[in-house]
Amino acid sequence: xxxxxxxxxxxxxxxxxxxxxxxxxxxxxxxxxxxxxxxxxxxxxxxxxxxxxxxxxxxxxxxxxxxxxxxxxxxxxxxxxxxxxxxxxxxxxxxxxxxxxxxxxxxxxxxxxxxxxxxxxxxxxxxxxxxxxxxxxxxxxxxxxxxxxxxxxxxxxxxxxxxxxxxxxxxxxxxxxxxxxxxxxxxxxxxxxxxxxxxxxxxxxxxxxxxxxxxxxxxxxxxxxxxxxxxxxxxxxxxxxxxxxxxxxxxxxxxxxxxxxxxxxxxxxxxxxxxxxxxxxxxxxxxxxxxxxxxxxxxxxxxxxxxxxxxxxxxxxxxxxxxxxxxx
Amino acid sequence: xxxxxxxxxxxxxxxxxxxxxxxxxxxxxxxxxxxxxxxxxxxxxxxxxxxxxxxxxxxxxxxxxxxxxxxxxxxxxxxxxxxxxxxxxxxxxxxxxxxxxxxxxxxxxxxxxxxxxxxxxxxxxxxxxxxxxxxxxxxxxxxxxxxxxxxxxxxxxxxxxxxxxxxxxxxxxxxxxxxxxxxxxxxxxxxxxxxxxxxxxxxxxxxxxxxxxxxxxxxxxxxxxxxxxxxxxxxxxxxxxxxxxxxxxxxxxxxxxxxxxxxxxxxxxxxxxxxxxxxxxxxxxxxxxxxxxxxxxxxxxxxxxxxxxxxxxxxxxxxxxxxxxxxx
DNA sequence: GTGAAAGCGCTAACAA
DNA sequence: TTGTTAGCGCTTTCAC
Numbered sequence: 001x002x003x004x005x006x007x008x009x010x011x012x013x014x015x016x017x018x019x020x021x022x023x024x025x026x027x028x029x030x031x032x033x034x035x036x037x038x039x040x041x042x043x044x045x046x047x048x049x050x051x052x053x054x055x056x057x058x059x060x061x062x063x064x065x066x067x068x069x070x071x072x073x074x075x076x077x078x079x080x081x082x083x084x085x086x087x088x089x090x091x092x093x094x095x096x097x098x099x100x101x102x103x104x105x106x107x108x109x110x111x112x113x114x115x116x117x118x119x120x121x122x123x124x125x126x127x128x129x130x131x132x133x134x135x136x137x138x139x140x141x142x143x144x145x146x147x148x149x150x151x152x153x154x155x156x157x158x159x160x161x162x163x164x165x166x167x168x169x170x171x172x173x174x175x176x177x178x179x180x181x182x183x184x185x186x187x188x189x190x191x192x193x194x195x196x197x198x199x200x201x202x203x204x205x206x207x208x209x210x211x212x213x214x215x216x217x218x219x220x221x222x223x224x225x226x227x228x229x230x231x232x233x234x235x236x237x238x239x240x241x242x243x244x245x246x247x248x249x250x251x252x253x254x255x256x257x258x259x260x261x262x263x264x265x266x267x268x269x270x271x272x273x274x275x276x277x278x279x280x281x282x283x284x285x286x287x288x289x290x291x292x293x294x295x296x297x298x299x300x301x302x303x304x305x306x307x308x309x310x311x312x313x314x315x316x317x318x319x320x321x322x323x324x325x326x327x328x
Numbered sequence: 329x330x331x332x333x334x335x336x337x338x339x340x341x342x343x344x345x346x347x348x349x350x351x352x353x354x355x356x357x358x359x360x361x362x363x364x365x366x367x368x369x370x371x372x373x374x375x376x377x378x379x380x381x382x383x384x385x386x387x388x389x390x391x392x393x394x395x396x397x398x399x400x401x402x403x404x405x406x407x408x409x410x411x412x413x414x415x416x417x418x419x420x421x422x423x424x425x426x427x428x429x430x431x432x433x434x435x436x437x438x439x440x441x442x443x444x445x446x447x448x449x450x451x452x453x454x455x456x457x458x459x460x461x462x463x464x465x466x467x468x469x470x471x472x473x474x475x476x477x478x479x480x481x482x483x484x485x486x487x488x489x490x491x492x493x494x495x496x497x498x499x500x501x502x503x504x505x506x507x508x509x510x511x512x513x514x515x516x517x518x519x520x521x522x523x524x525x526x527x528x529x530x531x532x533x534x535x536x537x538x539x540x541x542x543x544x545x546x547x548x549x550x551x552x553x554x555x556x557x558x559x560x561x562x563x564x565x566x567x568x569x570x571x572x573x574x575x576x577x578x579x580x581x582x583x584x585x586x587x588x589x590x591x592x593x594x595x596x597x598x599x600x601x602x603x604x605x606x607x608x609x610x611x612x613x614x615x616x617x618x619x620x621x622x623x624x625x626x627x628x629x630x631x632x633x634x635x636x637x638x639x640x641x642x643x644x645x646x647x648x649x650x651x652x653x654x655x656x
Numbered sequence: 657g658t659g660a661a662a663g664c665g666c667t668a669a670c671a672a
Numbered sequence: 673t674t675g676t677t678a679g680c681g682c683t684t685t686c687a688c
Contacts, residue, residue: 004682028658055664096406
């Protein structure tokens with residue numbers, strides 16, 4: 001590998017001058033600069049960011065660790081984060097923990113060891129243990145989506161309580177009475193929040209929310225399939241199903257489709273997260289849409305703020321409102 | 329930041345002994361090992377992978393650069409690559425070029441400077457210029473999806489010619505006669521390949537493929553919307569639309585839904601790439617599915633092969649067959 | 657505007 | 673089993 005010294009020799013300058021040229025330092029005489037440029041081109045020199053990073057304790061990399069790349073919500077988050085990171089002249093690297101706590105732990109360890117400039121983490125349910133201690137305290141950490149207990153860090157999340165409440169009200173106004181709420185990880189704050197909105201809407205309408213109609217799951221496609229199958233097997237079927245996220249909605253839609261159920265005539269389906277891209281027109285699904293793009297962007301801004309402003313500041317929490325979209 | 333020397337002092341050993349403990353080198357007496365472990369825990373020492381990388385010229389990172397995170401195909405690729413990379417003890421970092429050649433160039437520059445251990449690249453249409461030269465020749469590069477002209481590297485792709493051909497035959501057997509083929513980037517090899525399969529199926533059935541019915545685009549959602557609108561505005565509408573990828577299918581479905589077109593009764597829609605997750609039951613869409621997971625995995629295996637076997641080997645091309653799925 | 661010296665934190669090679 | 677020396681490639685500091 002050709003190094004800065006090779007270039008220096010070739011251009012007949014000192015290594016530091018090459019460094020200045022590479023980093024666009026102004027104080028280099030144009031003629032010298034040109035000579036160095038020439039040498040760089042001739043030798044096909046590619047600066048070594050590892051060495052630079054070691055010296056400067058900066059990598060220019062910000063890591064986004066998500067639990068599930070198949071989630072359209074996290075994809076939107078990634079897009080927002082990517083744009084914001086790029087605007088700051090850094091590079092966003094996305095890593096998938098695939099919702100496996102062990103993966104999460106090892107990924108955190110890795111990005112910590114690599115001294116990335118910042119970390120945005122969508123925590124797994126078991127995140128708390130092993131997060132602190134795996135990354136240097138000097139690296140800004142921003143949590144996204146929900147606050148893992150015991151993790152003191154900035155947080156960006158969305159108020160899905162209100163969203164779910166509004167969605168359920170809509171369904172009730174449409175005449176639905178037996179509404180099932182399904183699919184989130186039991187005891188996870190997000191699931192409880194969404195169930196909370198659901199309960200409030202039902203209570204307000206004088207509908208008794210039966211615990212049988214609140215069925216937790218794993219937030220995954222398969223969970224939607226299984227729970228839908230269970231619901232279809234009941235003697236009294238629900239007339240509406242609200243899913244905790246998009247993947248569960250996919251599973252439900254799949255299972256209902258297979259059973260020949262007409263949506264929404266026989267059973268209406270609503271979802272937190274928009275399971276379909278950009279538009280719901282043809283789907284006839286009311287959805288609670290989280291502003292993923294903006295959330296990703298906000299998370300990056302929090303990271304950069306800590307980077308710039310010397311890290312002393314109490315943790316901040318940014319809560320975005322959800323947007324409820326109903327088919328026209 | 330606490331360093332290896334701090335730990336060494338604390339455990340009263342030399343830095344190299346700490347290094348051995350950290351790297352699970354066997355030749356450390358258990359008692360010493362324990363003492364070092366203790367010191368590491370007490371000081372909350374996190375090894376510096378930047379320094380290690382500088383010394384060893386290995387980062388343990390493999391980069392996957394995709395053009396579009398919203399594409400379900402690339403998400404599958406990422407999942408396959410991730411599993412394979414993790415199995416090798418390394419970490420996959422995913423970076424989005426967002427189909428912007430400038431981004432692609434700067435991302436390649438960045439991962440090249442950071443000396444990642446391998447690069448899997450989904451090239452943008454304009455990839456050729458600026459790829460070579462931005463990354464050290466010592467870093468294994470594997471192209472995925474299509475072969476950017478002028479880039480000598482291993483390649484993993486899928487035969488969508490046959491897939492599209494079979495899909496179109498299916499539509500013709502269903503009685504479709506005016507089939508539009510839409511949405512791929514003009515002149516891109518993948519688009520031409522898919523158009524080729526389309527033409528072959530029509531020719532074989534004695535249907536004259538009109539150039540008017542072959543409408544290129546941008547592979548994006550908006551493209552699907554625009555082209556669908558154009559097709560709907562014609563005095564003679566097609567009775568089937570085949571899209572070049574999932575995002576275009578989304579756009580088409582959206583536009584047709586908005587216009588109240590019944591699918592497939594009035595217009596059938598088929599797609600290269602499965603626009604829906606895991607299942608097409610409820611969608612009634614025939615699709616050409618590329619084995620993204622396996623392709624991602626294969627790409628990683630090519631990278632690792634080059635890493636292990638000392639890089640001298642002519643470029644290899646792995647072509648996967650597509651799977652055609654028609655609604656039952 | 658340019659350079660010399662030193663050191664970022666780690667580990668390979670060799671020595672004990 | 674453990675330690676010493678040296679150096680990976682770069683940039684900071686200070687001097688000229």
